[in-house]
Amino acid sequence: MNRRSSKESRQSIIDSALKIFSLHGYAGATMRMIAEDAGISVGGIYLYFKNKDELCLFLIKEKLDEFSKEAEDLFKNIDNPLDAILNYINTSIKYAKKNREFIITQSREQGFTFGIEIKKEFFNRQKALIMEIIQKGIDRGIFVKCNPEEATKVIMGIIRGFILSVVVDPDNLFDPDECCRLILYGLLNRDK
Amino acid sequence: MNRRSSKESRQSIIDSALKIFSLHGYAGATMRMIAEDAGISVGGIYLYFKNKDELCLFLIKEKLDEFSKEAEDLFKNIDNPLDAILNYINTSIKYAKKNREFIITQSREQGFTFGIEIKKEFFNRQKALIMEIIQKGIDRGIFVKCNPEEATKVIMGIIRGFILSVVVDPDNLFDPDECCRLILYGLLNRDK
């Protein structure tokens, strides 16, 4: 058996934990499952993480930070609000596809309290970013005059819907482009 | 000890199970929690449901049936596609608010397979209903010419997003009316 470095072992645990928590939820996942998937002994996990809670909390934090950074970078480089929104939706959906179940899984369980602060902070940051874009779009006359906060919430909701769809009903995933079209142009035929 | 009728006890278990599963997820909920909430002994639950699985499966079925019936009734009585869509979104959101956590909770866990057939059938029926409305709207020139299947998926996704928001980020729930407005008119200012 070729020994792994401490770092490799740790990363292996993280990867497996993400996968297993995603598949089974926090309560449904077992340390044994994670250990087996990571190719480490059960006790071995405890060398790197104090306990199941800490392991899970770490994952939540890491994933949210990862996405935050990506989203913030994105907005730094795009000035046009239309492009920014389209990019945000696409990035989110791509990200959701990659980490889908975990995000969902961790949204619920354990009586609402698990990692709740971390998540709240994340959502607030995301919301502020999008709202800024929409406000800019309205100011520049690109977007219709609307309540930017409400529009932000709807857009975040749509992205959440995509995540949930990935998990619940993956046969009926919507196409990001079609989604953008609907958001931008709406369903009503205004030509008439 | 206050005796209840069999029916009352059963209903009490169902109500408590819905609540507890919603709060903690399938794996996180314990029969003891449910029993305590229902005011019955743990063993007593097993007089009414064969095991934890069956109890949960029953709830999923019941909730989905309940909603299906409501949605189908709704469409029977509304001919105008615009009204029908608005009504569907509002009904769904109202329903989601009522049963939120349970729906979410049950969407995930146990390696994707729990009650999957029941859910698939439900989604397909819902999809067919909405698609019919949208097609009708397109035919009558009320809605823009779009792919009705994709539009349906987006709308279902938006509703799912609402459900997920209720649970994940309840401080930032969007307003159904604002959501409808966005869906119908879109974000882009076409006057310009």
Added chain:
Amino acid sequence: MNRRSSKESRQSIIDSALKIFSLHGYAGATMRMIAEDAGISVGGIYLYFKNKDELCLFLIKEKLDEFSKEAEDLFKNIDNPLDAILNYINTSIKYAKKNREFIITQSREQGFTFGIEIKKEFFNRQKALIMEIIQKGIDRGIFVKCNPEEATKVIMGIIRGFILSVVVDPDNLFDPDECCRLILYGLLNRDK
């Protein structure tokens, strides 16, 4: 529902208990199974028998008494030792076929102590009866000179083997006549 007399209910319980204990053993049988089979409520059994132990003990006693009586009657009416032995084997096998599993089931379980005294007494009575016959056969020169006690044990063993076969390996039951033939040609004094 046509009410049954107290006596009928009791008999119904006895019959069902015999069947269920036979099928599942003492520990494996449940009061619910017996109640269902007897067409009575679970609580109803307790009107007739103090508890599971008493019910089972009653059955053991009844069955053994029943057989004892039959066997003793048999010997009273038959003077010829050869006929007596043949009859005993046949009667035993017929009886075993009828009550097979129960007898077996009750032979074991519960750390050897359940109804042990009753059973011991029964076996000793049976043994005395057969030994008497064999002794008589030897005295009259019909049977070979052998140790009548050992011969008795072997014969009782053979009958037990039949019972066990009924249960364990019913496809390979031996024929009573063939069995008698085998036993007799070893037992009969052919020099005479």
Added chain:
Amino acid sequence: MNRRSSKESRQSIIDSALKIFSLHGYAGATMRMIAEDAGISVGGIYLYFKNKDELCLFLIKEKLDEFSKEAEDLFKNIDNPLDAILNYINTSIKYAKKNREFIITQSREQGFTFGIEIKKEFFNRQKALIMEIIQKGIDRGIFVKCNPEEATKVIMGIIRGFILSVVVDPDNLFDPDECCRLILYGLLNRDK
């Protein structure tokens, strides 16, 4: 806490399980009893056996295989049918004495179906072995002309009777030699 090797623990569980199942039957035996006897925690058993069923099934298989091998070896080395039969009876009885209660216990219970296939195969193999011997004995004129299948069944029945006697009525066990004598003088062709 004295550490044992995995192998030792496993064997300890096997030994205790055999003892406890033998004493109390499948349903009557509890995992706690086995664990206590084996000097391990209840949960510890589940590290080695998936559940109670598997543990019991394993024992059945092991014991039957053990005996099968012993019996087959025996016949390989003995050509004389008379010696072979005597040896088989003696080996069986010796084996039965060692594993008596377990064999019995496992013959019954759980609605006849537990490990039934394994057992059927075992009995069929045993039957074939004995029948071959008896046929050989008849061919060589050592045994009387009889139906070898029926004779086989009777002999197997006698051995089963011994097993059952060990458990039911151990005070009245027959002597193997006496048993053989009885059987042989029926089987032997004395005209020759």
Added chain:
DNA sequence: AATGAATGAGATTTCATTCAT
């Protein structure tokens, strides 16, 4: 650093027995 046997607490499940009706 790593293992994996072992534990103990707690989960699910079963069932003899009781008792209000």
Added chain:
DNA sequence: GATGAATGAAATCTCATTCAT
């Protein structure tokens, strides 16, 4: 007499965590 809902004790089983090696 009879019911069957309900209980409580005990069974089976699971799993996070520990610890000797």
